[in-house]
Amino acid sequence: MAAFRVDNRIGRTAILLVLNGEECISKEQLRQLKWKSCTGKVGSMESQKVVAAIETAAKKNGIIQPGVYRETHALYHAIIDAVSGVTRGQVQIGSVLRTVGLSFSIIRGNPYESEQEGDWIAVCLYGTIGAPVKGLEHETIGLGINHI
Amino acid sequence: MAAFRVDNRIGRTAILLVLNGEECISKEQLRQLKWKSCTGKVGSMESQKVVAAIETAAKKNGIIQPGVYRETHALYHAIIDAVSGVTRGQVQIGSVLRTVGLSFSIIRGNPYESEQEGDWIAVCLYGTIGAPVKGLEHETIGLGINHI
Amino acid sequence: MAAFRVDNRIGRTAILLVLNGEECISKEQLRQLKWKSCTGKVGSMESQKVVAAIETAAKKNGIIQPGVYRETHALYHAIIDAVSGVTRGQVQIGSVLRTVGLSFSIIRGNPYESEQEGDWIAVCLYGTIGAPVKGLEHETIGLGINHI
């Protein structure tokens, strides 16, 4: 598949990034937008491991500054919003006997025309949710967007 | 944009359909999969109007049989799951002073290899959520999948 | 159906009362237990009307003292717990485009052996929940129990 055109919709870009993989995104366009991004995978029955995997990826890839709480705080709530879309209602996985296998993308940048809006962060999760038995699962997506 | 390749992932197809529009989906592939689909738009501060718009579109486009409760029931919970991803936690829009502008897609078909799995329904919502003032909003997505 | 035997399980009694109707309960046994009870019906798309109908019945039948806030407070939370069982998760009816047709029972008394436990209140709701179209609905129950 050819690289898809990135426009300034940070959520849409995060969704396409997680659906299509990094090789399908035009790095040149992201650079022009001055956006940072990364992707990863996490499978778990423990919701805290999903949160931790995304936080670790964001720090390792320089998307947020680990020592600055406002950046951690912004990312955290974007993650919880995304997980909330995946679990639909209650941020619970193993405690209600289900498991998730997820890919995730994180993008940081300004999706608005005004420079005053500063950076925002989008976290997108896509994959499967279901019984802890292979095949007994269906797809799920979640997107969290926050100012940073 | 060229028509994207549809595979048997019903959720992924519903997401791409809502992001890219109907002209971008290969009708031929949907026919081969024996899947039915439709798309639409709804903007409202009232969550019940979002539910109603999707139900109406599903019935008008022959995706569910209106008189059969199990089909209405399956669709209803797929919609609520999708709205729950959009609102992240509480299925409330105007009652917490926010508004949504959404596109939606509905797909019905069997995404599994076994014929025994029968039909499933995927509802995807994508658009913006925010203050009832143009521009004061960010993107949001929700996906609900149910057996039908 | 013959009057069913009432034991000191206040919740079970409230459930059987709402399922079988007042004529089926042994008034004599309730008197021996020094329990008060009433039943009623409410159908609505507005959750506040469900709450109001039960509160009104409780006051009119002398189950709680209207001017004493601790009694109103105890009843209110028993109602919300019962409605929460009916709606499963979010206390929302019409705002998510569904309607309920409910019978309810209210019982006040001490279900414990120790007199120190004082009075408790049980509110049971049973009926149907579904689309605002006759027949497109399934059964639902909710039970709230609180000290009073």
Added chain:
Amino acid sequence: MAAFRVDNRIGRTAILLVLNGEECISKEQLRQLKWKSCTGKVGSMESQKVVAAIETAAKKNGIIQPGVYRETHALYHAIIDAVSGVTRGQVQIGSVLRTVGLSFSIIRGNPYESEQEGDWIAVCLYGTIGAPVKGLEHETIGLGINHI
């Protein structure tokens, strides 16, 4: 107690089955309705154990076909709805320092007049919820109904 009369209200039957026990239900009537049912008990502080106990009973008693995901999926959401009535709001037990002692019933069959409605599944839980100290508890009920 004499066997109670079963009518086509699947939820009401599931409730009476869990309240009165299997010996009180007319097996003949269930056979005429072509309904399948089973009952069981589970006590735990872990919500996933409650879910697992009901799923295991449903499979062992041939109420659902284990290898067919749509059946597992239908049962799962009926269970979560029932647990949600028991816990009223948040599907949490031990994590908020409480415990449950529950009986459950599962019924599968068509409660509607039209054959097109196919099978539905009802899961009813009844028992006690409270502090992890004997006696410091009150009754609770939950009912989940889903098409299958």
Added chain:
Amino acid sequence: MAAFRVDNRIGRTAILLVLNGEECISKEQLRQLKWKSCTGKVGSMESQKVVAAIETAAKKNGIIQPGVYRETHALYHAIIDAVSGVTRGQVQIGSVLRTVGLSFSIIRGNPYESEQEGDWIAVCLYGTIGAPVKGLEHETIGLGINHI
């Protein structure tokens, strides 16, 4: 009561401000911290009116810049968090037949030692929640804190 000492705990300051009123806070200390603040009152059965009253006060008192979405977004989620503490669980007031009479305070400033943390916003609500009958109510508080 003498003006209480303000330290850099923005949440504690917002709580004391709403409990004690503006005349009790040392304006001098707020100035030294370069913090902005305001207070107000709102009573309603409609949650969106509570949200609107706080947003309006924040804009009128220059605490946020109305045209900058990141500021509106930060304030909005601080408000919803505060209302969530007031309502405990579901952001619903009149729809579950209760009413609130609230005072609120809003403070903007940097409560951390590092300048990199930038501004944060604290919204505190304190007052009564209860039946729509005077006196049938108890106290409630909520605090939301967000980076801005």
Added chain:
Amino acid sequence: MAAFRVDNRIGRTAILLVLNGEECISKEQLRQLKWKSCTGKVGSMESQKVVAAIETAAKKNGIIQPGVYRETHALYHAIIDAVSGVTRGQVQIGSVLRTVGLSFSIIRGNPYESEQEGDWIAVCLYGTIGAPVKGLEHETIGLGINHI
């Protein structure tokens, strides 16, 4: 700081008690009101430990009678309401990868003019919530009030 004046607002008193510490409250005034109170501290990633710490303090300080379920039940729901304000929405701490460091106060007494209202219980929690890394946290408060 001089002892603050206690009036009959039990929630406000519980808040000031947890913010200012026991030495700042006029014991004489509490005695005149015939109110009982205690304070304590708890830090944990496990919500059940927060609940347990408050229950233990209430019993050890004679605020509730351990063997009387209605008192345990009243306290329990006041605690859950307070924790719900702290966590804003979902009573989850470590399972969503966050931790709390909290002070708490418990007060028992009649805050209403009528003697018929009997005793009520107020539980207030105040402290920090955030990532399990020192400094990456912000303040939080929760208040639960129940009749006892």
